[in-house]
Amino acid sequence: MAVIIFLPFLAAAFTFLVYPFLKEKTAHFAALVALLCSILILNLIGTTGSISIPLVSSLDIHLRFYVDGLSILVGLLASGMGILTFIYSFGYMQTKAQSPTYYASLLVFMGSMLGIVFSADLIILFVFWELTSLSSYLLIGYFNDEPSSRSAAKKALVITSIGGFFMLLGFLLIHSITGSFDLTFLLSQPESIQSLLRTHGVFLPILFAIIIAGASKSAQIPFHTWLPSAMVAPTPVSAFLHSAAMVKAGVYIIGRFHPILAGDEWSLILITIGIATMTITAFFAVISTTIKELLAYSTASHIGLILIGFGIPITLSGVPSSLSFVSGSFHLLNHALFKAALFFIAGIVTCQVGVNAISEVKGLWKKLPLTAGFAIFASLCMAGIPLTSGFYSKELLFQGVYAVANNYGGIWWLLPILTILASAFAVVYSLRFIMIFLGTPFPHQQDISPPPLSMILPTFVLILFSLLTIIYPSLVIDLISQSESLYFQRSSILHIEFPRHVSPPLLMSLSSILLGIILFSKIEQILKSISSILSFKHFNIDSIYSSTLSALETWSSILTSKTERILMRTHIIWLLWTLGTLALASFLYSRPAFLMIYDPLLRFDFLVVLLIISIGAMAVVRANSHIMGVLFLSLLGFMIAVFYLLSNAPDVALTQLVVETIILVVFLVIIGKLPAYYGETSPSRVIRDVFLSLFIGITIFFTVITATASSASKDIATFFIDKASYPPISAENIIVDYGGGTNIVNVILVDFRALDTLGEISVVALAALSILTILSSRKPGDSS
């Protein structure tokens, strides 16, 4: 189980090793990894359950994994689309700048996607969630020579991180009330968890947080703006991230929390967001100018439809309805299949024809007959024409929407009307997509070579799967219902078949198709009139985003110039005063026990060391050059090492000795670049410094005596002494419980407290990197 998630990450690390040998064939290596993951997931079909591996037991963070129908569905989607994307990349990247980073980030993305889908611990889920944001940042900005790529990558990162922040907030709220990060536990009794959250008054905040997280990842209004910008990414990335995986992570998280959070507020918010996004972005898709922009907006629109599906109340007029979960999940799969195929086709068109704009290309069917066939089929699915996969899932959603309107009445009738409108728009943009393949070709587009097999094959496989869901829709439905019935403890198998009698949903489908065709016949006039009267592309979320960002940049630079234009020593003085005051205030507040050891038999050698230290300290103050000061300072350090040695701590003494040496070297190197003598010091500055040092001395004194007073319990010491070394008797050769070392301190460092040590050396590494950054950002001659 854990293997499935770690495999892509391990493979990502190996990418850099195999790339020099495989070159562009690295795509095949990555595809193989994805295939392995898919096989492992296929193995899980029909199983539900969870496993748990403690990670940081003291913080209740476990590596918990959870398997059910929804996670298998999205997991298969991610890994299966991964295979196809890597195969497609082989063909697509032939003409582009190659780098192992591309394959590595795609693999990391796939791994984190599987991590989101299968993890049952909220903290682990959050970590993987952020990992998808980071890897998609690398992938969107892959062509990092172009400013548009960089700004699009930044936009996606900023917007999805806002969502991630809200998600963490929601998770922490959940934990503060229920005391658990365990999704398995939360999902085992959704109703009681919901009522618990409601009684504590945190239900609505959590609801908002989770929905904002999902909406930002899924590019829903008002967060939709990153998706069209992200189209600067390589097309396989768009197909993978922006149709099948990344945007579906948002939908997944909403589907995952559906059982816990579903209610009136849930339905209201989701349906509002969904309907707004679906209608508005569908309209944007109709008027968009490039092929990928059309696909991006239509993706946002379809996900809006899926969210409406998840928002349909689970009980309508007292009758439980399983429409909500199943229709949403079913459309999720169908959409991924046809939209990824369309992205692949768009990639073929841009690669083989070399144009992006919709108006500059038509009549490709003669040169690319196979691609044209696939494109027409996939577009018909997107439009929801009867007998295609899109039709079935839309039919379910129409049914749900109609039921909602019928149940609540009044303003809710807007819902089916807007759905019909958005579906009509879907028909229009699908027809626009088809039109680039039909008609007579432009005369200058004659020399078009057929796409390589590696690009046409993945498209074919997607079309094949779409056909499969048309012929056996129940296959998918069963898989989803398996998880759904688990939550609601009732068997609800929906049957999908072609409608044989006239029903409201069928009428909705037909009327939307009819309206779409009528609109399409007038498309030229519509586009012309829109472009003449509306320049509203300037007034949209995009401009709000960019103006907010630039305002933040301006403010922070103003703030920095106000606060940072002072000397380094002023910074340090304020830092030390604050630190000391806070420490002493905390001692005053908590009044801890002090421990003053008065030993009448103070050892003579200690006294000698103390004397040398005092003399050295005074010499540091009196030193009249940097070199003398530093040398006396290191005398102090070496004396402290002697003190450690005398107190039977040779380990610490040795460390202190060597570290002191290194510090001395670094100091001497820096001093070489400074003026040789101190300037004149004013009396006021001397007084200020004396008071500060006295204050810090007092703080340290109290800190030491309180720290020595609070000794840890004896149990820990005996535990370490017992366990650090060898077990008394052991039959086994491999021993896990014991440390196997006689240097207890070191065994604690590398074994019992290894996580702390990892944290410490990470801090060391970060400090080194920040010092490097500061040093390299200094301009020559900069004195501060």
Added chain:
Amino acid sequence: MTTLITRTVARIVAPLIFVTAAVLFIQGHNSIGGGFISAVLIVSAIALLYIAYGTSDLTRLLNISPSNFNRKILVSGLLLILFTGTIPILFNMPFLTQAFLILPPLPFIGVLKISGTIFFDLGVLFTVTGSLLSILSGVSR
């Protein structure tokens, strides 16, 4: 700074420090030593060589770009810990669980044990060496 005496001393002392660092690293589990201290020792030896021979000479001699190389050492140390720490998870044990293996008695050497912590300590060594070397070469530039 680079007199003949300094160079000669450095040439003799630096290898001795390297050997000492290796000994301290290996014996770290049972007596004085460990990854951190041998890292600092290694850095001090390299600092000695820098002082004696100058950074540019040493760079030409070893044919490496120091800042890049140092950062690679740093990152590889952290990655080593992450990867070896993940292995126990595959056996359903917590992240960073350590184990040791007692080998059957060997002729002339006797009973040996190998502890998994050696990888962790090696990671510490790499990270600390890389960090300190980066700082050193950063400030001396």
